[in-house]
Amino acid sequence: MKRLIGLFLCFLFLVHLGAAFAAELTAEEIIRRRDHNEYVNTASAEAEMIIVNNNRKTTKTMVSYADEDNGLVIFTNPRDRGTKFLKRGDDLWMFFPDAEELIKISGHMLNQGMMGSDFSYQDIMESDKLTDLYDFTLLGEEELNGRPCYVLEGIAAPGKEVSYYRRKSWVDKEKFIGWKEELYARSGRLLKVMETKRIEQIGERWYPMEMVMEDKLRKNTRTEFIIKAIEFNPEIPADTFTLENLR
Amino acid sequence: MSFLVRLSFKNLFRHRLRTVVSIGAIAFSVMVVVFARGYVTGMVHSVTADHIQYNSGHIKIVQEEYYRQERLLPLNHSVDGLGEGGLDEMIGKLEELDGVNMVIPRLKFGAMVSTGDELLTLGGWGVNPELELAFTDIEDSLVEGRMIQPGRLEVVMGTKLLDKIDRRVGDKVTVVFNTAFNSLSGVTFEIVGRLKSGLKLLNEAVFLLPLDEAQRLLYMDDQVTELLLVTEDVGKIEEVLPKIKALLSEDGRYLALSYRETSDLIPFMDLAELIYNQVYFFLVVLACVIVVNTMIMIVAERTKEIGMMAALGLERRGIMELFLIEGGIMGVVGSLLGAMAGWLITSYFAEAGLDFTQAMAGIDADVPFNAIIYPSASLGNTVFAFLLGVVIVTLACLIPARRAANLEPTVAMRGA
Numbered sequence: 001m002k003r004l005i006g007l008f009l010c011f012l013f014l015v016h017l018g019a020a021f022a023a024e025l026t027a028e029e030i031i032r033r034r035d036h037n038e039y040v041n042t043a044s045a046e047a048e049m050i051i052v053n054n055n056r057k058t059t060k061t062m063v064s065y066a067d068e069d070n071g072l073v074i075f076t077n078p079r080d081r082g083t084k085f086l087k088r089g090d091d092l093w094m095f096f097p098d099a100e101e102l103i104k105i106s107g108h109m110l111n112q113g114m115m116g117s118d119f120s121y122q123d124i125m126e127s128d129k130l131t132d133l134y135d136f137t138l139l140g141e142e143e144l145n146g147r148p149c150y151v152l153e154g155i156a157a158p159g160k161e162v163s164y165y166r167r168k169s170w171v172d173k174e175k176f177i178g179w180k181e182e183l184y185a186r187s188g189r190l191l192k193v194m195e196t197k198r199i200e201q202i203g204e205r206w207y208p209m210e211m212v213m214e215d216k217l218r219k220n221t222r223t224e225f226i227i228k229a230i231e232f233n234p235e236i237p238a239d240t241f242t243l244e245n246l247r
Numbered sequence: 248m249s250f251l252v253r254l255s256f257k258n259l260f261r262h263r264l265r266t267v268v269s270i271g272a273i274a275f276s277v278m279v280v281v282f283a284r285g286y287v288t289g290m291v292h293s294v295t296a297d298h299i300q301y302n303s304g305h306i307k308i309v310q311e312e313y314y315r316q317e318r319l320l321p322l323n324h325s326v327d328g329l330g331e332g333g334l335d336e337m338i339g340k341l342e343e344l345d346g347v348n349m350v351i352p353r354l355k356f357g358a359m360v361s362t363g364d365e366l367l368t369l370g371g372w373g374v375n376p377e378l379e380l381a382f383t384d385i386e387d388s389l390v391e392g393r394m395i396q397p398g399r400l401e402v403v404m405g406t407k408l409l410d411k412i413d414r415r416v417g418d419k420v421t422v423v424f425n426t427a428f429n430s431l432s433g434v435t436f437e438i439v440g441r442l443k444s445g446l447k448l449l450n451e452a453v454f455l456l457p458l459d460e461a462q463r464l465l466y467m468d469d470q471v472t473e474l475l476l477v478t479e480d481v482g483k484i485e486e487v488l489p490k491i492k493a494l495l496s497e498d499g500r501y502l503a504l505s506y507r508e509t510s511d512l513i514p515f516m517d518l519a520e521l522i523y524n525q526v527y528f529f530l531v532v533l534a535c536v537i538v539v540n541t542m543i544m545i546v547a548e549r550t551k552e553i554g555m556m557a558a559l560g561l562e563r564r565g566i567m568e569l570f571l572i573e574g575g576i577m578g579v580v581g582s583l584l585g586a587m588a589g590w591l592i593t594s595y596f597a598e599a600g601l602d603f604t605q606a607m608a609g610i611d612a613d614v615p616f617n618a619i620i621y622p623s624a625s626l627g628n629t630v631f632a633f634l635l636g637v638v639i640v641t642l643a644c645l646i647p648a649r650r651a652a653n654l655e656p657t658v659a660m661r662g663a
Contacts (some may be wrong), residue, residue, distance in 0.1 A: 051429060056323070058428055079466065080430045096433030098464075099421045103361045103433055116429025 027136040030150050033176040034169075035129045037205045042067045045230040051117045053221045060115055070241035071124065080115070085124075086246045092121055095246045102246060111163070118192065118215040118223040122163040133160050134167065141173070144180055148173040164191060175199065175206040190216050202230065251565060255572040258545070266577065269541045273581025274588065276534035277636040280527045281589025281629055282596075285622040287523050289597065291516045292623060295506075297446055297615040298513065300383040303506040304351060304475025305484050306491060308341075311502050313472060318613070320357045320370065322427040325470040329498045334469045340494060341476060346487040349477040351378045354461045354470070358424040358454075362412050369408065370453040371424060373461025373471070382477055385442070388449055392416040392440035397457045403440035407451035416441050422454070427466045434464055445604065445619030452612035476503075512616065531635055534581075535643035542574055542647035550654060557656035567652035574644025575637070582636030586629045593624040 025033075044065045051058045060080055064073045071087040082097035092105040110121045130136075134154030142151050149170040156162045164183035171178050177199050183192040198210040207230065214222045239245050259266045299305060309317070313324035328337045338350045354373035359366040376394045380386055386394070395401050402420065414420050416438050423433045436456065442449050462468050478487050484505050495501040507513055546553070553566060561569075604618040 053429070058430075060430070079426070079428055080432075083431070094423070094431070094433065096421075096423075096431075098435065099423075099433035100419060100435040101361070101421045103366075103421060103423055104364065106364055106366060109359065109366050115431050116425060 025150075027138040027150075027152050028131060030138065030152060030171055030176065031131050031134075031136050031154070031169075034171050034178055035131055037176050037207060038178065039129050040066055040232065042233050042236060043230060044234045044236065046228040048224075048226045048228060049115070049117055049119075050224040050226070051115070051221070052223070053116070054219075058116065060117075065236050065240055067236060067241070072240055072246075073124075075115075084246055085114075085121075086241060086243070087124070088241055088243075093243060093246060102243060113215065113218075113223075118213040118218070118221055119225070120163065123213075130154065133157055133162050136169075139168075142170065144170045147179060149179060172206075177206045177208055192216060197224075202232065205232075251569050252572055255569055255576060258569075258573055259576060262545075265541055265544070269538045269577050270581040270584065272534040272537040273531075273578060273636055273640055274585035276530050277582045277585025277632050278589035278592065279585075280530055280632040280635060281586055282593050282622065283523065283530075284527060284628050284632065285589075285593035285597070285624055286601075286620065287520055288625070288628065289621050289623040291520055293617045293620060294510075294512050294516055294615065296384075297617055298510045299481075299506050300385075301446065301448060302615055303504070303509040304382075305478045305481060305506055306476040306488060307504045307506070307509055308474040308476065308491070308495065308501055309472070309504075310500050312500075314502055314504075320355050320472070322356060322425070322465060322467060322472070325354075325427075325467060325472055326352075326474055326501065327470040329495070334471065338474065341474070341491065344487065344490050344494065346478050346483050346490070347476055348479055349378065349382060351375065351382055351475040351477065352458060352471040353473050353475065354458055354465070354467065355472045356424055356461070356465060358422050360412050360420060360422055366423070367411060369451075371422065371461065372453050372455050373458040373465075374455050375458050376455075379455070382475075385449070388442045388444040388446075389440050390443040392438075394440055395455055395457050396439075397459050399457060400434065400436050400460060401439040401456070402436040403442060403455045404438055405450035405453070406441055406443045408454065409438070409441060411451065414438055424465070426464070427470075432464065445600075445602070445617040446615065447607070447610065447612040447618065448615060481506075510615075512614065527632070527635065528639070531639045532643070534636075535640055538574060538577060538640055539643050539646055541577075542570060542644055543650070545573070546570065546647050546651045549651075553651050553654050554656045557654070563652040566654075567648045570648035570651050571641060571644050574648070575641045578637045578640030578644075581640070582633045585636060586633040589632060590624060590629045593622045593628075596622045597624040 044063070046063050047061070049060045049062070051060070059077060060075060061077045062073050062075045064071065066072075069089050071085075073085040075081060075083040084095040086093045086095070092110065094103045094105060096103070105121055112120060114121050114124060133156065135157050136152045136154045139151045139153050142149055149172055152169045152171060154167045154169065156165050165186040166184040168182040168184070169178050170180040177196060179196050181194045182190060183194070185191050192213060192215050194211055194213045196208040196211050198208070199206050200209045209227045211225045212222055213225065308326060310324040310326060313321060316324070326334065326337070328334045329340065334352070338352065341347055341350045352375060356371045356373070357368070358371040359368055376396060380394060389403070390406070392403070395403050402422070404414075404420075409415065412420065418438050419435050420438055421433055421435045423431060426432050444450050458471070462470065476487075476491065478484055488503060488505055491503045495503055557563075557566065600619040600621045602619050607616065607618045610616060
């Protein structure tokens with residue numbers, strides 16, 4: 001009888017173990033959950049960008065508005081006050097208070113550091129969901145800064161134009177936030193490293209509030225991006241993302 | 248002697264065509280020497296002058312770190328005075344030094360101009376217009392409009408640059424640039440002047456704006472990226488340089504470099520000049536082959552005559568002199584004609600210039616090489632080529648002259 005009970009318990013254990021394996025998330029599901037947290041449909045935010053270049057520290061403040069395809073950034077710090085960036089679909093336009101015409105940013109300029117930062121214009125242009133741009137595979141699990149993380153590798157999906165051919169991501173196992181991201185060129189060269197320093201729960205989603213980007217092609221530079229306030233799904237006037245409004 | 252000269256002169260007319268061909272060969276080679284030398288000299292002068300005017304002055308003062316990254320036009324390693332003193336005080340101290348005539352401040356920065364869908368990368372030069380007009384030949388290149396004036400948002404651009412961005416003098420242009428605080432900024436300027444120059448740099452790679460406006464827009468008050476010093480005389484640079492270095496040593500951040508130290512091209516030009524001087528020599532030697540050949544033919548034809556003259560008492564030395572004078576006359580006449588023709592051609596091209604704009608389209612704008620070369624027509628060069636022709640031809644005639652002089656009279660008279 002005892003033997004039968006033992007076999008039954010073993011059976012129950014195996015069934016439970018099988019169920020646990022079945023519940024293990026796929027790479028796509030992990031990134032989908034991350035997108036659910038980090039991808040923004042509509043938002044407005046106030047942010048600060050601290051650019052550290054060798055011993056020199058420059059701070060820029062801004063307010064921004066975004067919907068699915070468009071984005072508007074208005075700089076508010078004294079030296080850049082009035083400068084605006086408008087992203088409309090795949091185009092990026094700039095307005096400067098002392099200029100009589102709008103400037104369209106294109107070509108190699110999109111890969112330059114935005115306002116001297118480690119973020120490129122292309123970085124802020126890519127607003128698609130990561131699942132739409134990359135094919136991810138799960139490499140394993142690691143602990144990063146005391147948090148259990150999935151380690152994933154994303155390779156640019158065929159036909160998709162992305163700034164970085166490969167990205168390695170550390171995604172929190174519980175909160176589904178990317179804590180760290182290594183961005184590589186097709187040649188395998190490490191281009192940038194982005195780390196999330198602080199996250200915050202806003203409503204039901206976790207959102208990164210402080211990030212640090214390091215452009216590995218530049219020496220001794222890093223850029224801290226700090227979100228001071230953010231509102232999801234606000235009412236944004238219809239003409240916010242028009243060229244007329246940019247002037 | 249006068250008998251030998253008269254005889255030699257008469258002999259030259261015995262075979263006029265042959266004499267004309269020999270003189271023609273000498274004239275052609277001397278003409279080529281005059282022109283080639285004028286061309287190379289003009290090119291070297293042009294490269295040196297353009298480098299001095301648009302890159303280095305006679306002596307250039309920059310921050311050491313700036314010099315290392317000069318191609319990137321960094322704004323964070325500027326010339327901003329000595330110690331606590333400002334830029335004006337520094338310029339004043341430099342101007343007070345013996346041998347320094349002018350101090351020219353320039354603020355160079357990277358910029359972009361929108362051409363609709365594309366952004367064109369170019370360089371902005373904040374300059375003091377009065378000093379630039381006094382030091383450079385930019386006024387000659389200013390073919391339309393006027394020079395920029397301080398305190399105004401205006402620019403002068405090159406012809407090709409204006410074509411690229413589809414603008415004319417009187418139009419407005421918006422320029423985008425990074426300030427010293429790494430902010431991207433954009434400003435609209437009025438285009439007040441158009442430059443047309445063989446220098447790609449001026450024609451399509453940079454635009455000029457007033458220094459005070461550049462300093463304000465880039466947040467670089469009382470700062471420039473370089474100071475160019477003009478000395479009384481290029482030859483005095485080595486005397487002035489130690490004084491400048493001594494003055495700069497109180498700060499420790501700056502380099503003072505002579506124009507030769509900042510040019511990659513000038514040492515090559517010096518080398519080319521040296522090589523070409525040897526080429527000229529061989530060019531004349533080549534023409535001498537024809538003259539020597541003519542002379543050998545003459546000696547062969549006149550063997551009996553030489554024997555007769557020797558039998559009548561003309562010494563070997565006299566015979567040698569006879570042929571040397573004959574060759575010398577051809578040398579003098581040919582060289583004179585060649586030198587005159589060379590001088591005329593060189594003078595023409597010294598005015599008109601030789602335009603290599605198409606051929607040099609692919610050369611980097613940073614290379615201060617003028618696509619229009621103006622050969623230098625100088626009397627010294629013409630006289631040099633003339634003397635080179637005369638001396639080399641006369642020396643070359645020693646071979647046939649010795650041959651004639653060494654003939655045995657009895658053997659020669661038999662026509663052996």
